[in-house]
Amino acid sequence: MTTEPDVLDAERAFEAELLQAQWLLPTLGAGVTGTGVAMEAVIQGLQRLARDRVARHLPRPGALQSVRFPPVNGRSMLERTDYVASFPQLLGTVDVFSGDTKDHRRLLADREAGLPWDGHLHTSDYALVPAACHPLYAWLSQVNAATVDGTVWTITGDCFRNEPSPDPMRLVSFRMLEFVLVGSPEQAVAHRTAMLELGQGLLAGLGLAVTVEGANDPFFGRAGVMLAKGQRAAELKFEITTEIYPGRNTAISSGNYHEDHFGAEFDLRTPDGSVAHSACFGFGLERIALALARTHGTDLRTWPESVRDLLGLDAA
Amino acid sequence: MTTEPDVLDAERAFEAELLQAQWLLPTLGAGVTGTGVAMEAVIQGLQRLARDRVARHLPRPGALQSVRFPPVNGRSMLERTDYVASFPQLLGTVDVFSGDTKDHRRLLADREAGLPWDGHLHTSDYALVPAACHPLYAWLSQVNAATVDGTVWTITGDCFRNEPSPDPMRLVSFRMLEFVLVGSPEQAVAHRTAMLELGQGLLAGLGLAVTVEGANDPFFGRAGVMLAKGQRAAELKFEITTEIYPGRNTAISSGNYHEDHFGAEFDLRTPDGSVAHSACFGFGLERIALALARTHGTDLRTWPESVRDLLGLDAA
Numbered sequence: 001m002t003t004e005p006d007v008l009d010a011e012r013a014f015e016a017e018l019l020q021a022q023w024l025l026p027t028l029g030a031g032v033t034g035t036g037v038a039m040e041a042v043i044q045g046l047q048r049l050a051r052d053r054v055a056r057h058l059p060r061p062g063a064l065q066s067v068r069f070p071p072v073n074g075r076s077m078l079e080r081t082d083y084v085a086s087f088p089q090l091l092g093t094v095d096v097f098s099g100d101t102k103d104h105r106r107l108l109a110d111r112e113a114g115l116p117w118d119g120h121l122h123t124s125d126y127a128l129v130p131a132a133c134h135p136l137y138a139w140l141s142q143v144n145a146a147t148v149d150g151t152v153w154t155i156t157g158d159c160f161r162n163e164p165s166p167d168p169m170r171l172v173s174f175r176m177l178e179f180v181l182v183g184s185p186e187q188a189v190a191h192r193t194a195m196l197e198l199g200q201g202l203l204a205g206l207g208l209a210v211t212v213e214g215a216n217d218p219f220f221g222r223a224g225v226m227l228a229k230g231q232r233a234a235e236l237k238f239e240i241t242t243e244i245y246p247g248r249n250t251a252i253s254s255g256n257y258h259e260d261h262f263g264a265e266f267d268l269r270t271p272d273g274s275v276a277h278s279a280c281f282g283f284g285l286e287r288i289a290l291a292l293a294r295t296h297g298t299d300l301r302t303w304p305e306s307v308r309d310l311l312g313l314d315a316a
Numbered sequence: 317m318t319t320e321p322d323v324l325d326a327e328r329a330f331e332a333e334l335l336q337a338q339w340l341l342p343t344l345g346a347g348v349t350g351t352g353v354a355m356e357a358v359i360q361g362l363q364r365l366a367r368d369r370v371a372r373h374l375p376r377p378g379a380l381q382s383v384r385f386p387p388v389n390g391r392s393m394l395e396r397t398d399y400v401a402s403f404p405q406l407l408g409t410v411d412v413f414s415g416d417t418k419d420h421r422r423l424l425a426d427r428e429a430g431l432p433w434d435g436h437l438h439t440s441d442y443a444l445v446p447a448a449c450h451p452l453y454a455w456l457s458q459v460n461a462a463t464v465d466g467t468v469w470t471i472t473g474d475c476f477r478n479e480p481s482p483d484p485m486r487l488v489s490f491r492m493l494e495f496v497l498v499g500s501p502e503q504a505v506a507h508r509t510a511m512l513e514l515g516q517g518l519l520a521g522l523g524l525a526v527t528v529e530g531a532n533d534p535f536f537g538r539a540g541v542m543l544a545k546g547q548r549a550a551e552l553k554f555e556i557t558t559e560i561y562p563g564r565n566t567a568i569s570s571g572n573y574h575e576d577h578f579g580a581e582f583d584l585r586t587p588d589g590s591v592a593h594s595a596c597f598g599f600g601l602e603r604i605a606l607a608l609a610r611t612h613g614t615d616l617r618t619w620p621e622s623v624r625d626l627l628g629l630d631a632a
Contacts, residue, residue, distance in 0.1 A: 025383060026458045027451055028390025029442050034455055035384040043384075067341060068351040068359075070489035071387040071474050072408075072444070074344025084427065088413040088420050092388075093437060094444065095411055096478045097404040101537040104404050111400065116439070121409060123434035124478065126345050126488070128388070128410065135343055139350055142342045158387050158474065162412045162440065172442070173386035221417040 010245045011167040018168055018290065021298035031164035031172035035286070038300050042289045045311030047177055050202060050283055051154055054179055057198055064152050064179075069135035071158035071173075075127040080265050081134050086219050086227065090161040094126035132157025132176040133280045140182060141266035148268050148276050150183035152191065156285070169250050169287055180280040182263065184270050188279035189257055192238075195281035196255040199240055203252065203288065206307050207295055208242050211249060215239040242291050252287040256280050326561045327483040334484055334606065337614035347480035347488035351602070354616050358605045361627030363493055366518060366599055367470055370495055373514055380468050380495075385451035387474035387489075391443040396581050397450050402535050402543065406477040410442035448473025448492040449596045456498060457582035464584050464592050466499035468507065472601070485566050485603055493599040498579065500586050504595035505573055508554075511597035512571040515556055519568065519604065522623050523611055524558050527565060531555040558607050568603040572596050 018024040025034030035043065055064045075093055078084045083091055097107070097120060107120035129135060132155050140148060156177045164172055181191035196212060203210045215237045216228035231237055237256050241249035256279060262268065263276035270276050296303045300313055308314055334340040341350030351359065371380045394400045394407055413423070413436060423436035445451060448471050456464060472493045480488055497507035512528060519526045531553045532544035547553055553572050557565035572595060578584065579592035586592050612619045616629055624630055 022459075025385070025455045027385065028393045028396075028454050029388060030390075032386055032388055032390070032442070034386070034451060037381050037383060040382055040384045065353050066356055067353060068356045069341070069343065070348055070350070070487075070491075072345060072348055072476060072489040074346075074348070077344045079427065080344075084433070085424060088415075088423065092410040092412055092440070092442065093434060094408045094476075095439070096408055099404075104537055107404065108401060111395065117400070118409060118439035121439075123411070123432070123437075124408070126348070126408065126478075135350060138344050139341045143338075160388055160410075162442075171386075173388040175386075221420055 007245055015168045023293060023298055024168060039289050041313060042292060042311060043285045045313060046285060046288055048312060049310055050177055053198060053202055064154055066154045069157055071129055072126050073129050073135050075125050077134055077138055078127050083130055089220050090130060090163060092128040092160045092162055094124045095121040096124040097121050128160035129157060130159055130161055132159060132178045133180045136180055137262040137266045140268055148182045148270060150187045153180045169244055169290060171286055175285040177283040177285055178280050182268055182276045182278045185277040188277040192255045192257050192279040196238055199253050199281060206292060207304060208291055210240050210242050213239050213241055244291060244294050252291050253283050323561055331484045339609060339614055340484060355605050357629060358608060358627060359601045361629060362601055362604055364628060365626055366493055369514060369518055380470055382470045385473055387445055388442050389445050389451050391441050393450055393454055394443050399446055405536050406446060406479060408444040408476045408478055410440045411437040412440040413437050444476035445473060446475055446477055448475060448494045449496045452496055453578040453582045456584055464498045464586060466503045469496045485560055485606060487602055491601040493601055494596050496596040498584055498592050498594045501593040504593040508571045508573050508595040512554055515569050515597060519556060522608060523620060524607055526556050526558050529555050529557055560607060560610050568607050569599050
């Protein structure tokens with residue numbers, strides 16, 4: 001994708017403003033950023049607000065269950081979700097060292113000589129999680145299928161996608177707050193529809209001008225173009241977007257209907273024995289926080305009272 | 317380290333109990349676990365309790381600042397903290413794919429044939445963060461040194477250490493809640509002393525029988541034995557331990573005085589221009605939650621009222 005020079009300038013100016021205000025804290029990795037005091041307060045508030053809204057919105061009390069998975073999982077997850085086929089350009093696997101003292105001396109000698117030392121490491125069975133909901137399907141496949149009954153699972157997960165960019169809206173490591181339903185096709189579609197509406201209302205209530213748009217995932221390569229077209233035609237993916245840079249909308253949330261993609265691979269079944277369908281809705285936590293900074297500024301004290309109230313910023 | 321058969325049995329029995337109660341949620345990675353509804357409620361309560369206690373304990377109001385760093389950072393961090401020299405057996409670096417459509421076809425062909433496909437990936441500039449406080453020093457080195465004034469930073473960070481184990485108390489990916497001070501030697505030592513006392517009181521108040529012990533980090537190899545002895549002799553590291561398995565104490569928190577190790581490498585200086593010293597105190601969030609399960613059981617409803625109150629479990 002080519003980026004227009006003026007857009008690049010706008011991205012860099014926004015990043016500079018966020019660094020200056022210590023919303024973003026530099027790290028040693030390109031496209032990886034820490035989160036400063038104010039931005040982190042906004043993100044914690046967003047999570048409380050969204051979880052509370054969804055819990056109150058659900059038809060059955062107690063149907064929202066909050067679980068958590070770490071940023072690392074088994075490498076086989078990338079195979080079972082087909083991520084290695086569809087999004088190889090984004091994945092990350094983990095290398096480790098398991099040599100002895102002699103091997104370590106050789107590694108350090110290379111490092112001392114300014115040579116690469118990664119040749120002394122080897123592939124492990126671990127990979128970074130690219131989407132917060134993937135570990136959920138892998139877990140459900142290992143437990144009693146009685147849990148696949150239309151429960152809504154909420155998960156905040158760290159995701160890794162190898163797409164370093166000057167745009168602070170596109171981070172390599174970021175958090176996604178997801179609400180996931182695994183159940184019948186009807187339940188999955190209804191969940192996505194309800195969540196898109198809830199998400200749109202929530203974000204608009206925070207003062208963001210948002211739009212819902214049909215979308216597609218960044219499938220790799222020439223075959224990926226067809227997959228993306230098919231995804232759009234079947235209306236499987238919608239994004240909630242907002243204008244961060246003039247003339248260009250950026251996604252800050254997305255709602256996805258997976259049909260039986262995960263249900264079939266992980267053998268998840270509904271109580272009647274059918275292969276389960278799934279849908280997830282994700283709030284991009286850093287992206288929403290940054291969209292709020294773009295709209296209301298980086299000084300939380302000057303934010304509209306209603307927004308401060310919704311995010312619980314006075315209590316923080 | 318050899319593990320006695322009866323200890324191994326005890327570890328496996330504890331893990332089975334935690335899986336049965338859905339405190340631990342299986343993943344596809346050895347030593348990597350998700351966190352179930354009850355365990356996650358305990359962990360969130362622990363974080364609130366500890367941050368509140370420390371904020372109230374500090375001599376200056378507003379001196380506790382909450383920031384956040386992702387689980388991934390630049391690979392150079394492992395070099396600058398000397399982790400690659402001291403703990404190579406624990407580190408994790410990130411491999412990525414940056415080939416074209418043809419390269420991808422070869423990768424998929426290998427995968428299809430059941431062959432390893434990691435040879436199609438290559439080393440990136442990213443690594444997994446092994447200790448929650450490391451990104452803080454890297455950040456402070458990139459901003460105005462005026463922040464190195466005895467502020468206490470609190471960070472919850474995901475840490476990766478490649479030591480898969482059958483013991484649920486020893487996870488490969490885990491969360492550490494840290495309280496870090498970078499300042500004068502006197503400030504750093506006083507911080508560690510105060511935090512060890514506060515941490516001990518907090519954990520005892522939750523019903524855990526805890527002990528403070530001198531300790532050392534698991535430095536690698538033969539040279540590491542000397543480093544470990546030196547660390548103990550200089551009383552740089554203390555752990556708060558509790559008995560999870562009969563006759564053996566497990567660390568659930570630790571307080572570390574780094575002298576000028578990080579200050580010198582990252583050129584952090586106090587207002588008078590001296591190289592800063594640092595100290596951190598870390599609560600092992602999963603370990604503490606599991607120690608509480610060992611003590612009070614996995615059913616939160618039967619936990620002592622005082623413990624439920626401290627962790628805010630009734631509000632959850």
